[in-house]
Amino acid sequence: MDLLKDFESCRKLTEAICEPLQTEDYVPQPVAYASPPKWHLAHTTWFFEEMILKKYLDNYQEFHTDYSFLFNSYYNTVGERTFRAHRGNMTRPLVQEVYAYRAYVNEQVGKLLKEAISDELRDLLVLGINHEQQHQELLWTDLKFMLGHNPLFPRYKEGASLVGDRNDEQGFIRIEEGIYEVGSEGKTFHFDNEKGRHKTYIQTCEISKALVTNGEYLEFIEAGGYETFRWWLDEAWSWINEENVRSPLYWHKIEGKWYYYTLEGLVPVDPDAILTHVSYYEAMAYATWRSMRLPTEFEWEVASEQLDWGKRWEWTNSAYLPYPGFQVAEGAVGEYNGKFMVNQQVLRGASGATSPGHSRKTYRNFFHPHLQWQFTGIRLAK
Numbered sequence: 001m002d003l004l005k006d007f008e009s010c011r012k013l014t015e016a017i018c019e020p021l022q023t024e025d026y027v028p029q030p031v032a033y034a035s036p037p038k039w040h041l042a043h044t045t046w047f048f049e050e051m052i053l054k055k056y057l058d059n060y061q062e063f064h065t066d067y068s069f070l071f072n073s074y075y076n077t078v079g080e081r082t083f084r085a086h087r088g089n090m091t092r093p094l095v096q097e098v099y100a101y102r103a104y105v106n107e108q109v110g111k112l113l114k115e116a117i118s119d120e121l122r123d124l125l126v127l128g129i130n131h132e133q134q135h136q137e138l139l140w141t142d143l144k145f146m147l148g149h150n151p152l153f154p155r156y157k158e159g160a161s162l163v164g165d166r167n168d169e170q171g172f173i174r175i176e177e178g179i180y181e182v183g184s185e186g187k188t189f190h191f192d193n194e195k196g197r198h199k200t201y202i203q204t205c206e207i208s209k210a211l212v213t214n215g216e217y218l219e220f221i222e223a224g225g226y227e228t229f230r231w232w233l234d235e236a237w238s239w240i241n242e243e244n245v246r247s248p249l250y251w252h253k254i255e256g257k258w259y260y261y262t263l264e265g266l267v268p269v270d271p272d273a274i275l276t277h278v279s280y281y282e283a284m285a286y287a288t289w290r291s292m293r294l295p296t297e298f299e300w301e302v303a304s305e306q307l308d309w310g311k312r313w314e315w316t317n318s319a320y321l322p323y324p325g326f327q328v329a330e331g332a333v334g335e336y337n338g339k340f341m342v343n344q345q346v347l348r349g350a351s352g353a354t355s356p357g358h359s360r361k362t363y364r365n366f367f368h369p370h371l372q373w374q375f376t377g378i379r380l381a382k
Contacts, residue, residue: 004113010129020157029088034142039087044132046071133355140353153266161262162352165274165311169209177204184362193337194362196323200298207303212378215271231289236281249277249372280345280369283315283378295381297346304361312377313347320344320366351375
């Protein structure tokens, strides 16, 4: 593994995602959970500075004394931070200053990697790279949310819609009743929430080879799916009515026809493309309407060897909980996953926005059940 090469490649990809943006695009924050591109650029840089350079590079001088406060995300161990909902208020520092910050930290990490490093430091650097890859996917989703809520529906870049995938499979995969091992074997990089490989009992079930398409979900909409209580969890029914949700995110009915915003602009909904931008609530309602259900995360993992996955993050019917033996690490790194293990659902797989090399069958993503802005889809089970 060439750690310096991997580091440089990762850092360049983040900036390549931002390359089509104009200066004005770097700052807006339409909702609290979607961060501005400028913040992503700075926060991923802060991670290397705070977790690595300050601790391991002798006589390191931080780039700016305010940046730890501005670009810390949720690490209470590190100290005070700005409110998440206020990230869009940061017209300063300037975009060019954030890029200068990135260049400075890149140079300092390069210096660090010219020397022999410990296994502990190597592990932290690999974690930092994977952390930035997570933010690359968030950057895609957040900038799409920003542009998709611009009344002009501007194009981000030609050929970058990320929603045109097709299903190539049909039918179901059968999993026989039995005891299976799940979780990371620990031989390659994994997050702490994947650790604790353990046995789980699974009843006989079948999992769809294909993800639900726009056309299939449109049948649910046109059958009055959003107006029929019996398909919805009670909390979900309250959500769709309080928020007036009547379709997946970015869908718009114009003069009797359905359109959706993609990163290539507003286009007619492609009925054959794989559905995306649905919440767990919507996924559950659709599955109930089809007289099926969502797979558990363990059913999904057992079936994954036979599935064509990676086009969408797939909602599972599993709550985000620790594996047996899960332990929170000391210090700020310990805040990475463990403290979020409440009121969230597990997603499995990856998406077209996932960075290369960042997906594996044991990866456990997690979001609150009402959120739609990730590239999420539906795989049915029965």
